[in-house]
Amino acid sequence: MADVLKRVPVREQDPKVRATNFDEVCYGYNQEEAMEEASRCLNCKNAKCMQGCPVAINIPGFISRIKEGDIEGAYQVISESSALPAICGRVCPQESQCECKCIRSIKGEPVSIGKLERFVADYALEHDIMPQKAEKMNGHKVAVIGSGPSGLTCAGDLAKLGYEVTVFEALHKLGGVLVYGIPEFRLPKEKVVQKEIEKVKGLGVKFETNVVIGKSTTIDQLMEEEGFEAVFIGSGAGLPMFMGIPGETANGVFSANEYLTRSNLMRAFDDSYDTPIAAGKKVAVVGGGNVAMDAARTALRLGAEVHVVYRRSEAELPARVEEVHHAKEEGVIFNLLTNPKEILVDENGWVKGMRVIRMELGEPDASGRRRPVEIPGSEFEIEVDTVIMSLGTSPNPLIASTTKGLETNRRKCIVAEEENGQTSKAYVFAGGDAVTGAATVILAMGAGKAGAKGIHELLSQK
Numbered sequence: 325m326a327d328v329l330k331r332v333p334v335r336e337q338d339p340k341v342r343a344t345n346f347d348e349v350c351y352g353y354n355q356e357e358a359m360e361e362a363s364r365c366l367n368c369k370n371a372k373c374m375q376g377c378p379v380a381i382n383i384p385g386f387i388s389r390i391k392e393g394d395i396e397g398a399y400q401v402i403s404e405s406s407a408l409p410a411i412c413g414r415v416c417p418q419e420s421q422c423e424c425k426c427i428r429s430i431k432g433e434p435v436s437i438g439k440l441e442r443f444v445a446d447y448a449l450e451h452d453i454m455p456q457k458a459e460k461m462n463g464h465k466v467a468v469i470g471s472g473p474s475g476l477t478c479a480g481d482l483a484k485l486g487y488e489v490t491v492f493e494a495l496h497k498l499g500g501v502l503v504y505g506i507p508e509f510r511l512p513k514e515k516v517v518q519k520e521i522e523k524v525k526g527l528g529v530k531f532e533t534n535v536v537i538g539k540s541t542t543i544d545q546l547m548e549e550e551g552f553e554a555v556f557i558g559s560g561a562g563l564p565m566f567m568g569i570p571g572e573t574a575n576g577v578f579s580a581n582e583y584l585t586r587s588n589l590m591r592a593f594d595d596s597y598d599t600p601i602a603a604g605k606k607v608a609v610v611g612g613g614n615v616a617m618d619a620a621r622t623a624l625r626l627g628a629e630v631h632v633v634y635r636r637s638e639a640e641l642p643a644r645v646e647e648v649h650h651a652k653e654e655g656v657i658f659n660l661l662t663n664p665k666e667i668l669v670d671e672n673g674w675v676k677g678m679r680v681i682r683m684e685l686g687e688p689d690a691s692g693r694r695r696p697v698e699i700p701g702s703e704f705e706i707e708v709d710t711v712i713m714s715l716g717t718s719p720n721p722l723i724a725s726t727t728k729g730l731e732t733n734r735r736k737c738i739v740a741e742e743e744n745g746q747t748s749k750a751y752v753f754a755g756g757d758a759v760t761g762a763a764t765v766i767l768a769m770g771a772g773k774a775g776a777k778g779i780h781e782l783l784s785q786k
């Protein structure tokens with residue numbers, strides 16, 4: 325009999341092999357493994373795992389159906405709450421949300437909720453199982469700006485309620501950060517992202533690409549001239565931040581956004597595409613979040629020796645434990661408690677190295693984490709030819725600057741109510757990174773759900 329205190333292991337590509345390709349790292353569960361792992365769930369009446377889920381999936385409900393072998397039923401339970409389960413099952417930080425609240429973790433390992441969600445969602449994709457559509461339309465018309473996780477979630481939820489929804493996307497491909505930001509080896513685009521978007525289309529949602537709100541048209545025009553009664557802004561946060569240190573404008577310095585967009589959206593990793601990318605032979609990635617891990621692991625697969633330079637210790641790394649573990653397995657080098665002071669530039673304007681300084685942790689700062697402090701006299705140089713800055717992003721101010729009465733804060737983020745996404749402008753709602761700054765896919769989805777709920781409550785009164 326299997327040990328109920330331990331998870332059913334999940335199969336993965338060998339680290340030495342996967343470090344040379346862009347195929348998905350994790351193979352996921354098969355049905356036998358999923359049913360065995362589901363049997364570990366205690367089906368708690370007061371399920372704490374659900375309290376940790378930003379989109380409130382009925383976790384015991386879908387897992388109990390897996391136990392019974394009713395995978396289609398499990399999918400219908402999940403799809404009541406989530407429009408993108410195959411994506412969430414792969415990129416959600418379950419370890420700090422649903423799984424960390426699992427009662428099993430008191431004496432053993434928590435149930436692999438994320439891997440079970442992925443199994444169910446992949447089964448539904450393979451068997452063309454669709455979520456439930458609205459029985460009839462309600463006559464209301466809503467615009468959604470951005471086809472990332474918050475926009476797709478808001479659009480899907482509204483479509484299920486009978487709204488006529490059109491999503492406006494600035495890029496030529498749908499998916500937002502799911503397509504340009506997250507690498508193929510973590511989130512396959514054709515196999516997963518595009519198929520999940522097709523399911524949202526199947527609910528009746530219309531999509532228009534290459535529409536830049538603020539240039540192609542404005543929110544005011546959508547409402548005043550095109551008959552949209554409400555608008556949800558889910559435009560993300562694509563404006564990269566830099567340190568302001570000497571040498572940052574040199575050739576060979578990228579934002580993580582640009583580096584990943586070239587690889588993921590424009591497929592620079594694929595020899596059959598013509599996208600140029602200065603991949604580098606020795607790459608330093610500055611930062612410690614999930615985006616930094618994505619950039620580092622991408623550079624590694626493009627043939628570079630890769631260093632992650634982060635000013636705090638491993639305990640403070642904001643990236644998922646799984647992503648750090650995978651990066652180390654693949655050969656990424658971690659220079660922790662280290663901070664850049666200057667990017668060194670050769671006579672032709674190209675990066676030739678980076679001067680850094682060692683750090684130690686002092687007293688906690690406003691975030692509750694111990695503040696990194698420079699150690700005088702500890703400077704040294706790292707020989708690199710490429711530097712990728714992964715320090716976070718902020719929203720592009722274009723939408724706010726072209727919309728009358730839309731309030732933003734000092735970080736250029738749109739101000740919106742957390743409960744329902746209502747902004748300072750009547751009938752305009754917002755959520756995701758455009759409101760919070762760069763955060764996780766699942767938090768953006770939660771904001772999309774809140775926005776859909778707020779729009780429905782408002783328009784259903786008309």
